[in-house]
Amino acid sequence: MMMMPMVYAADSTSWHKFGDTSKTCDWVAAFTKRCGVKGVDKTLAMYACEDACSDYNDEDEDEDEDEDLDVDAQIMQEWRGGQYRDCPAESMWWSHDESVFGGYTGCVAENRLLPCGQDGYDSDAMLEGKNTYLWTGSECVETGTTVENRTFWIMWGLPADTSRLMELTGLNPVVKFPLLRQSYPAYSFQGVDSIGGADDLDAIPSMKSWLEYIDAWTADELEDYGIIMDEGAEQGMVWAIGGKMLEFAQLSCTRQFYLFMEAPAYGYSTSSAARFANLYSSRFLDDCPEDTPDEVSISVVGWLPGTDLPVRTGGDGNEYTVEDVNVNSPWIETLVFPENPSGVLKITRAQDSNRRVCDGVYLYPMFFSDGEIPKEKLPECSTWAFSATKIYSAMVRTGFLMYNLEPETNGDAMKTIAGSQVSLTYGDYSEWSWWGHMQINDILMAKPYTDETSWVGAYTTIQQAKWTAITEGFDGCPYVEITNPFSGAYAWFRMLDPYLGLHDGVSENTFFAMVIGSRNPTYSWGFRGADPADYYGEGYGTYDFIRMQLFRSQFVYEEVGRRASIACNGGAVEGYLSGEEWAAMMTDSRRRLSELTVESAADIISTHAPRLSKDQVNHHANLWMHSKKVHDNIEASCAPSYETSCLFAQTGRREPDLFVPAN
DSSP: OOOOOOOOSSOOSSOOBTTBTTOOHHHHHTOGGGGGOBBTTSOBHHHHOTTTTTTOOGGGSOSOOOTTSOHHHHHHHHHTOGGGOOSOTTEEEEEOOTTSGGGOEEEEETTTTOBTSOOOOOHHHHHTTOSSEEEOSSOEEEOOOOGGGEEEEOOSOOOOOHHHHHHHHOOOOOOOOOOOOOSOOOOGGGTOOGGGOOTTTTHHHHHHHHHHHTTSSOHHHHTTEEEEEESOHHHHHHHHHHHHHHHHHHHSSOOEEEEEEESSOOOOOHHHHHHHHHTTGGGSOOSSOTTSOSSOEEEEEEEOTTSOOOOEEOTTSOEEOTTOOOTTOOEEEEEESSOTTTOOOOOOOOSSGGGEEEEOTTOSGGGSTTSSOOGGGOOOOSEEEEESTTTTOTTSOOEEEEEESSSHHHHHHHHHHHHHHSSTTTOOOOHHHHHHHHHHHHHHTSSOTTSTTSHHHHHHHHHHHHHHHHHHHTTTOSSEEESSTTOSSEEEEEEOTTSTTOOTTOSBOHHIIIIIOEEOBOOGGGGTTOOTHHHHOTTOOTTSEEEEEOOSOHHHHHHHHHHHHHHTTTOOOTTSOOHHHHHHHHHHHHHOOSOOOHHHHHHHHHHHOTTSOHHHHHHHHHHHHHHHHHHHHHHHHTTTTOOHHHHHHHHOSOOOOEEOOOO
16 A cells, blocks of 8 residues: 655654754755655655745656765665665565575565565465465465464564664664775784784774763773673673683683573583683693593583572582682683573672673663663673674674673683684684674764664663563463563563473473464573472472563564463463463373374364364464474483574574464
């Protein structure tokens, strides 16, 4: 449907040019050719500035309407992004090569660039007509499916807020990389003398300015830290863990380390961290007993408040908890602030902050309940890892590791590990990463973050809207409750009595999949050996919790909230089970002695929800058995460390939204 332009009776007081709030109708009046310029609401100035354009005749204008646009706006106009977006949420404009989808040009999914301007995540769904459009190989055909009959995939944190951010900020974010030189890069953390110059020296103050901008640290406080540029918080955390092992192995005979995590907690690639440290095993302290291992290793230990701290043996043969301050301690503490997935602001346990490495991937105002970072609760850490992933784009691989300058052994170890990985062997660190990150900082810091039209201010508005949609939808729900409303980047649900213990052996929560139509992980692996009953109460197991990431577009959570309001008040969403039908089905399945199959699962579903069509029953049965298979694969391949790279391999980094068949 074509949208008619908005017409104003006189010069509008609210109209302004795309991407520039200073260019109002007064600006248009100075030069009548500007009457052909588009405004933030896509209304041409000729319609919004009637007095200013009273003598304007668009037929007298030439074809070029771009001369008054700044460079960023011109680029976005060419790519139909920023204020020139006309594709649905979670999609964008793209032109494929002739060898890819037949050279399709038009709206494509942000994930995988699939044709047809839909927000799907998987090519199979598109080709099988399970998404909004069916790609025939030459055209996009509407399937008749809608938001209302979609089973959403809300597993991993893939950001998809671009459309709403452009709408709220009025920005045309563009990062530019002109060719200025052809040399090889050299960085300060590689041992390059900073007095003689290093490529990253200008990036370091930019990163510190960003941390000061979001009110996390003051300029004076940041004087105590160094910066290493990298490609994201995940990489930074693995470097930091490896750096700690290297540091402590040079100071003691400890070789077996333990990563202390308050559960539930995110899983890093600890095997990679140990491998990085072992590259420098020749530097380990050699005045040790003969049976001291030549290399370091590390294991993850989960813990819950209210239980005894775990005890492990150090390199001197003595036992230690994470609270003990001793060079021989085998403990390294990690935490995310706010935590993934619980949103909790965790209390540190290590008394020696040099044994703590912290993940700041969510350290942004929009992930805290009042839109401000609670600075007084920030833990003191030997390192902090940051990334542009959750604030700008996960497609952009840039971040930085901030390390405490004291003790000196901390910084030395971090620079050693980083230097080993930034080399031609592993792919040298591109200037596009640090230079681009500097430009991103400039874009994000253009206005105070408390301004609702700033990047952070707009993101805060978006996150608050998502939280409002799901908290209202699940309010008073007898089946589940949100444990962390408005806190963190994920909603952390727990099942309620008498519905505990119905999910053992599945990777996705069946209540959410079959009742709400939302595929979410149980996150059972996040407890890492800790028993949830010790903290949450008797009857709770690791499968009684659900993580919902809050990074998909706002409309997804509004629809989830709508469905939750129906299901939590005794109703049933069309094509899905009611809460009581689901409970009876799960109870029945636990009584069965034989292993469930798709056929037997369909039989159980149809018995307890006979109103569902055969196709709808099969839809739910297949998802249920798929979840069991993925769970079994995770346990076989990823236990006991449950590193995220392994979880991605088993669950898939992205899967399609699936549509429930009509009756």
